[in-house]
Amino acid sequence: xxxxxxxxxxxxxxxxxxxxxxxxxxxxxxxxxxxxxxxxxxxxxxxxxxxxxxxxxxxxxxxxxxxxxxxxxxxxxxxxxxxxxxxxxxxxxxxxxxxxxxxxxxxxxxxxxxxxxxxxxxxxxxxxxxxxxxxxxxxxxxxxxxxxxxxxxxxxxxxxxxxxxxxxxxxxxxxxxxxxxxxxxxxxxxxxxxxxxxxxxxxxxxxxxxxxxxxxxxxxxxxxxxxxxxxxxxxxxxxxxxxxxxxxxxxxxxxxxxxxxxxxxxxxxxxxxxxxxxxxxxxxxxxxxxxxxxxxxxxxxxxxxxxxxxxxxxxxxxxxxxxxxxxxxxxxxxxxxxxxxxxxxxxxxxxxxxxxxxxxxxxxxxxxxxxxxxxxxxxxxxxxxxxxxxxxxxxxxxxxxxxxxxxxxxxxxxxxxxxxxxxxxxxxxxxxxxxxxxxxxxxxxxxxxxxxxxxxxxxxxxxxxxxxxxxxxxxxxxxxxxxxxxxxxxxxxxxxxxxxxxxxxxxxxxxxxxxxxxxxxxxxxxxxxxxxxxxxxxxxxxxxxxxxxxxxxxxxxxxxxxxxxxxxxxxxxxxxxxxxxxxxxxxxxxxxxxxxxxxxxxxxxxxxxxxxxxxxxxxxxxxxxxxxxxxxxxxxxxxxxxxxxxxxxxxxxxxxxxxxxxxxxxxxxxxxxxxxxxxxxxxxxxxxxxxxxxxxxxxxxxxxxxxxxxxxxxxxxxxxxxxxxxxxxxxxxxxxxxxxxxxxxxxxxxxxxxxxxxxxxxxxxxxxxxxxxxxxxxxxxxxxxxxxxxxxxxxxxxxxxx
Numbered sequence: 001x002x003x004x005x006x007x008x009x010x011x012x013x014x015x016x017x018x019x020x021x022x023x024x025x026x027x028x029x030x031x032x033x034x035x036x037x038x039x040x041x042x043x044x045x046x047x048x049x050x051x052x053x054x055x056x057x058x059x060x061x062x063x064x065x066x067x068x069x070x071x072x073x074x075x076x077x078x079x080x081x082x083x084x085x086x087x088x089x090x091x092x093x094x095x096x097x098x099x100x101x102x103x104x105x106x107x108x109x110x111x112x113x114x115x116x117x118x119x120x121x122x123x124x125x126x127x128x129x130x131x132x133x134x135x136x137x138x139x140x141x142x143x144x145x146x147x148x149x150x151x152x153x154x155x156x157x158x159x160x161x162x163x164x165x166x167x168x169x170x171x172x173x174x175x176x177x178x179x180x181x182x183x184x185x186x187x188x189x190x191x192x193x194x195x196x197x198x199x200x201x202x203x204x205x206x207x208x209x210x211x212x213x214x215x216x217x218x219x220x221x222x223x224x225x226x227x228x229x230x231x232x233x234x235x236x237x238x239x240x241x242x243x244x245x246x247x248x249x250x251x252x253x254x255x256x257x258x259x260x261x262x263x264x265x266x267x268x269x270x271x272x273x274x275x276x277x278x279x280x281x282x283x284x285x286x287x288x289x290x291x292x293x294x295x296x297x298x299x300x301x302x303x304x305x306x307x308x309x310x311x312x313x314x315x316x317x318x319x320x321x322x323x324x325x326x327x328x329x330x331x332x333x334x335x336x337x338x339x340x341x342x343x344x345x346x347x348x349x350x351x352x353x354x355x356x357x358x359x360x361x362x363x364x365x366x367x368x369x370x371x372x373x374x375x376x377x378x379x380x381x382x383x384x385x386x387x388x389x390x391x392x393x394x395x396x397x398x399x400x401x402x403x404x405x406x407x408x409x410x411x412x413x414x415x416x417x418x419x420x421x422x423x424x425x426x427x428x429x430x431x432x433x434x435x436x437x438x439x440x441x442x443x444x445x446x447x448x449x450x451x452x453x454x455x456x457x458x459x460x461x462x463x464x465x466x467x468x469x470x471x472x473x474x475x476x477x478x479x480x481x482x483x484x485x486x487x488x489x490x491x492x493x494x495x496x497x498x499x500x501x502x503x504x505x506x507x508x509x510x511x512x513x514x515x516x517x518x519x520x521x522x523x524x525x526x527x528x529x530x531x532x533x534x535x536x537x538x539x540x541x542x543x544x545x546x547x548x549x550x551x552x553x554x555x556x557x558x559x560x561x562x563x564x565x566x567x568x569x570x571x572x573x574x575x576x577x578x579x580x581x582x583x584x585x586x587x588x589x590x591x592x593x594x595x596x597x598x599x600x601x602x603x604x605x606x607x608x609x610x611x612x613x614x615x616x617x618x619x620x621x622x623x624x625x626x627x628x629x630x631x632x633x634x635x636x637x638x639x640x641x642x643x644x645x646x647x648x649x650x651x652x653x654x655x656x657x658x659x660x661x662x663x664x665x666x667x668x669x670x671x672x673x674x675x676x677x678x679x680x681x682x683x684x685x686x687x688x689x690x691x692x693x694x695x696x697x698x699x700x701x702x703x704x705x706x707x708x709x710x711x712x713x714x715x716x717x718x719x720x721x722x723x724x725x726x727x728x729x730x731x732x733x734x735x736x737x738x739x740x741x742x743x744x745x746x747x748x749x750x751x752x753x754x755x756x757x758x759x760x761x762x763x764x765x766x767x768x769x770x771x772x773x774x775x776x777x778x779x780x781x782x783x784x785x786x787x788x789x790x791x792x793x794x795x796x797x798x799x800x801x802x
Contacts, residue, residue, distance in 0.1 A: 018108050020087045024064040025052050026113070026123040030071035033193040034086040035180040036107040040065075045100040046074075052122040053093065053101055061090045064111055064127060067190055078116055078123070084198045087111045087129065107180075110197065132176035134202040143206040144175045150213045151182045157220040161185060179205045188212055264292050267308055275317035280472040284311045303409060310416060310470065315429045319478065322430075323387035324355040336381035337374055338515050339761070343367070343502050347382050350480075361459045362430070362480035366438070366496075368488055369504030370734075372554020375484040376436060378504075382482070383432035391422040396437035401447025404456065406469035416469040419456055419476070430478035438495075439485035450492050457481055457498045506553025506621070506737045508764045509546055516542045520559045528566040535569050535581045537562070544585040548595040553621070553737065565591045609704035611783065613696030614717040614739055614747070615688070616731025621738035623715065625682055626693065626700040633676030641681035644689025651679050654698040656722055657776065658705065665780075667705045677701070692729035694720035695748065698776055699783045706784070714783050715739045716748035724776040732756035737764060748773055748782055 027049055034040050044053055056063045066085030068076050088105040095101055110130035118124040134140065148169050155161045155169075165185065172178045183196045192212060199205035271284045291304045323329060326348055333344045346365070354360050367375040376392065383390035398404075407414035415421070422433060441450050455461045456476060464473035483499060485491060507515065521537050542558075550557040568591050569581045581587075589595070609628040615621065637655055639648050655677065662669050679697060681688055695718040703710045717735055719727040728750040736757070739747055749757075751772035757765065773779050 018062065018089055020109055020111065020127070020129040021060065021062060022126060023117060023124060024062065024087060024111070024127050025056060026064040026066050026081070026085070026125050027052055028068045028076045028081050028123070029065055030068050031190060033067045033184075033190060033197055034065040034088055034105065034107050035184045035197065036086055036109050037177055038180060038184045039091070039104065039106045040088075040184075042103045042105060043100060044103055045098075048075075048122045050099065050101055053090070053103060057090060057093055062108070063088060063090070063105075064113075064125065065105065065107070066113065067194055071190065078119070081113075081123075082194055082198075083113050084130075084194070085111055085113065086197070087127070110200070130200055132174070132202060134175060140175060140203055140206070143203065143210065144178060147182060147206055147210050147213055148178065150210070150217055151186070154186070154213065154217055154220060157217075157224055158187075175206060176202045179209050182213065183209060186212060187216060260296070264288070267291070267312070270312040271308075274312045274314070276311070277316065277473070277475075280311065280316065280470075280474075283472050284308060287311075307409060307469075310420075310424070314420065314424055314470075314474070315427055316474075318428050319430045320388050320428045322351070322354055323385065324351055326351055326355075329385040332385040333381055336384070337378055338518065339507075339511055340374070340378065340504060343378060343504065346500075346502060347385065351386065361477050364457045364459065364481045364483075364499045366483045366485060366491075366499035366501045367504055368485050368501055370506050370553035371486060372552055372556035373504045373506060374554070375504060376434065379432060379434040379482050379484075382480075386432065386480075388480070389426040389428050389431040390434070391426045391431050392434040392436055393418045393422055394436045395449065396440040397442055398449050399442040401449050401452045402468065404449050404452035406467040408468045409471075414469055416467050417452075419465070420467045420470065420474065423474070423479075429475065430480070433479050433481050435481060435483045437485070438483040439487055439490045450495050453495055454498065457483070457495065503733075503759075505733050505760070505764075507555060508737060508740055508761075509543065510763060512546050512555055512558060513539055513542050515555055516545075516558055516562065520555060520562050524559065524563045524566045528563065528570045530566060530570055530573065533580065534573055534578070535566065535583065537565075538582065538584045540585045541583045541588050544588045545592070548597055549588075549592055551597045551741070553734070561592060608707050608709045609700055611696045611700040611703060611710045612712070612715040612744065613693050614715050614735035615690070615692070616734050621731060621734030621736075623738055623742045623744070624688070624693070624696075626696045627680045627682065628697075628700045628704040629678050629680075630675045630704060631678065632674065634674070635672055636676035638676065638678040639680075640678070641684050642687045643681060644687065646691050647681075647689050647693055650691050650694040650720065651697050653720055653722055654694060654701055657698065657720065657724055658701055660722070661724070665702060665706065667702075671705065677704075690729075691719035691727075692717045692731075694718060695726060695773075695776065695779050699779060702780055703784055708784050710783050711746070711785055713744065714746045714748065715742075715744045716779060716783060718748070718750040718753075718773070718779070720776060726750045726773050726775060726779065728752040733759050736760055736768070740764060740768065745769060747771065748779055750774075 027044075029042070032040070032042075044050055052063065064085050065088050066081045069080055069082060070076075073080050086107040087109050088107045090103055090105050092104040093101055094103075111127040112130060113125045114128050115126040116123065117126055151169060152166050155163070155166050168181065169178070172181060179196065179202065183193055186193075186209075188196075196205055196208055196212075199208055267288055271281065271288060274281075274284075276284060287304055287308055291301065291308065294301045294304065329351055330344070330348060333347065337344075346363075350360075350363055367378065369375055379392065380390050402417060404417045404419060406417035406420060416424075419433075423429065423431070426433075435453070438453075441453075443450070455465060459477060462476035462479075465476045466473050488496060488501065517537070517539070521542075525532065525535060545558060545561045549561050552558070565583060565588070569583075572581070583591075611626050613624045613626055615624045637651070639651055643651070658665065658667065659672055662672075679700070681693075695716045698720060699710050699716065717729055717732075719729055721727065732749065732753050733756065736747060737760070739745075745767060746769045748771045751774045754770070754772050757770060771778075771782050773782070
C-alpha cells in the first residue's frame with residue numbers, strides 16, 4: 001500500500017477557489033479518504049500513480065482522489081473504487097531517491113464519477129462536481145453546535161490532536177466544512193469516512209457524524225477512567241512503598257527489625273527446631289528462601305507460607321513414651337472391655353517385645369467383627385493402655401486417592417492427606433492411628449484410595465511415606481495402625497495381606513449381661529443425669545431386654561434400650577417423683593412396650609416340611625427357616641424367598657439326591673410324576689445366597705415327603721453333593737452364636753468344620769451339643785423324628801454340659 005495518508009491537515013486560509021474540470025485523472029487511495037478544503041499529505045509509489053502525478057504537475061495540477069474499497073488490492077480495477085471522491089489541487093511535491101513521491105494536496109470539492117474514459121495508463125473519469133447548498137435552520141444550527149462541542153471534548157482526550165484544532169473548530173461557521181474537518185481528524189475507518197463524504201445533504205452529514213463522535217467520545221472517556229484508576233493504584237502502591245522504606249529506615253536507626261524480617265527469622269528458627277530429616281529440612285529451607293524474596297501481596301505468598309506452617313508443625317521427632325508396664329496395661333484393657341482375650345493378648349505381646357527391643361516396628365492390626373462389638377472403642381482403650389495419643393479417621397465412602405495422599409500444591413486450596421493431618425493433630429509420630437470402616441472404601445475416576453493405603457500399611461515401605469502436598473518422605477514406621485471392618489470380602493486382597501486380622505465375634509447372652517452391668521448401665525445412668533440412688537437394674541431386666549428387644553451380635557441396641565429406660569426415669573425424677581426405681585422384667589415391659597422379638601423355632605418347626613438352618617450375615621449370623629410344600633402337578637420345582645443362584649442350585653441338588661434315593665428314603669417313585677414342590681425361605685424381602693443351606697433344604701424336603709417333622713431343637717448347616725456328601729462351610733463361629741441366641745442347643749455340622757469350634761469361647765459352647773456328619777444319611781437320621789438317633793439319648797461327638 002503506497003498511496004498513504006500519514007498526517008491529516010486542517011483547513012487552510014485563504015480558501016482555494018479553483019474550478020473543477022469536467023474530466024479528471026483519478027488517483028486511488030488506500031486506507032484514507034480525502035475531504036474538500038482539507039490539506040492531506042500523500043505517499044505515492046505505484047508506477048501508474050507516479051506517472052499520474054507527474055502528468056498532473058505538468059498540467060492543471062488538479063486530480064481526483066477516490067478511496068479504494070479494499071486497501072490490500074495492489075492494482076485496483078474500476079469496480080474496486082468508490083463512486084464519490086474529492087477533487088484536489090497539488091500544492092507541493094517532493095521526489096525521493098527510491099522513486100516514490102511525497103505530495104501535499106488540498107481538497108476542492110466533492111465529485112461524483114459519472115463515466116470512465118480511460119483505464120491505461122491510469123483512470124480518467126468524466127466527473128460531476130457537488131456543491132454544498134444548505135438553508136440555515138434551528139435544527140441545523142443545533143446539530144452544528146453539538147458536534148462542535150463534542151469534538152472539542154475528543155480533542156481534549158486525544159494527545160495526538162493539537163489544541164489549535166479547537167480554535168479552528170470554533171471559527172468554522174460553515175456546517176458542511178465543519179463536518180468535513182471533524183471527520184478528517186476523527187478515528188474512523190475508511191467505510192465510515194466514505195459514508196460522510198457521500199452524504200451530500202448537510203443535515204444528514206451532521207447527523208451521521210454526531211453518532212460517530214459520540215461513540216468515539218464514549219470509548220475515550222471509558223479509557224480515561226481506566227487509565228485514571230490504574231494511575232491511582234500505581235500512585236497508592238508507590239506511596240506505600242515509600243512509606244515502607246521510610247519505616248524500614250526508622251526501624252534500622254532504632255535497632256529494630258521490620259515485621260517481614262522478624263517473621264522470616266522466626267520461621268528459620270522454627271525450621272531448625274523442628275528436627276526434620278535432612279531432605280525435609282533442605283526442602284523447607286529452599287521454600288523459606290523463596291518466601292523471603294516474595295512480596296506479601298503476591299499470589300504465591302500464602303501458598304508458600306501455608307506449606308512452611310505444615311512443615312514446622314508436623315511431629316518429625318516428637319514421640320510419646322510408651323507405657324511398658326504390662327500388668328498396668330492389662331488392668332486398663334480389662335477395665336475398658338470385657339473378654340476379647342485374643343486382642344488383649346496381642347497388644348500385651350507387642351508391649352513385651354517393645355520392652356525387650358526398643359526399635360520394634362508398629363504392627364498393622366485389623367479388627368473384623370459385626371457392628372457394636374467394640375472395635376472402635378477398643379482402639380481408644382489400647383491407646384490409653386500404651387500411653388499413646390489416639391487418632392481416628394473414617395474411610396467409609398472415601399473415593400478420592402488424594403484423601404490419603406493429599407493434593408499437589410499446584411491446586412488451589414490444596415492440603416495434605418488425612419494421614420498427615422492426623423499426625424499433626426496427634427502431635428506425635430507414634431500415635432495409635434485407627435482407620436475405621438476400611439471395608440467400605442470406594443473407587444472411581446479420582447483414583448483408588450485402597451491402593452494408596454498399601455504404602456501406608458506396609459511396614460517395609462511406610463518409613464518413607466510421601467504425601468503429594470509435602471513432597472518429602474515422612475516416617476510412619478513408629479505409628480501403630482489399627483483398621484476396622486465388618487467383613488473381609490470387600491477389602492482388596494493386596495491390602496488384606498498387609499494386615500494382621502483379629503476377629504471379634506458377637507457376644508453371647510451371658511457376656512451381654514456382664515457388659516451391660518459393668519459398662520453400659522453405669523454410663524447411661526451418668527449420661528442421663530441420674531445417680532445410683534435413683535435407679536437399679538436387675539439381671540432379669542437385662543436378660544428381658546436382650547431376649548425380647550434386641551437381636552444383634554453387638555450391644556448397641558442394648559445400650560439404646562437401657563438409655564430409653566433411663567430417660568423415662570429421669571423424666572420422673574425431674575418431675576419431683578424422686579425415689580428408688582428398681583427395674584425388673586415387668587418394668588422393662590412397661591417402659592419399652594410390646595415385645596419386639598420372640599423365638600420362632602418351636603412354632604415354625606412343629607410340622608413336616610420345615611427345617612431350621614444357620615446363616616452367616618455381616619451382622620454376625622442368623623437363624624433361617626426352610627419351608628417346603630407339595631401340590632398336584634408334574635415334576636415342577638418352585639423356589640421363592642429372593643434366593644441367589646448358588647442357593648437355587650443347592651435346592652436342585654437336594655431334589656436330585658432325594659429322587660435318586662427315593663426307595664432308600666421310603667418315598668414312592670410315582671410321587672414326583674404327579675406333584676409339584678414349592679420351597680420357600682421366609683423373610684422374602686432379604687436376599688439370600690450361598691451353599692450352606694444344602695443340608696437344611698434336604699431335611700425339609702425329606703420331612704415333607706415322608707410326613708415326619710424335623711426336631712425343633714436341631715439346627716444345621718453344610719453344603720451337599722449329588723452323592724450325598726456333606727462339605728464344610730464358613731462362618732461357623734457366627735452361626736453357633738446365632739443358634740445360641742435363638743435358644744437352639746443341638747447343631748449338625750460338617751465333620752471338617754469341627755476344628756472351627758476351637759475359635760468359639762468355652763462359655764459360648766456351654767450346654768450345646770455338636771454333631772459332626774459326613775453324609776446326608778447321618779443328617780436325616782439326626783434331624784427327623786422317628787429316624788435313627790434320638791438326640792436326648794445319643795452321644796454327640798462334642799458335648800458341652802455344666
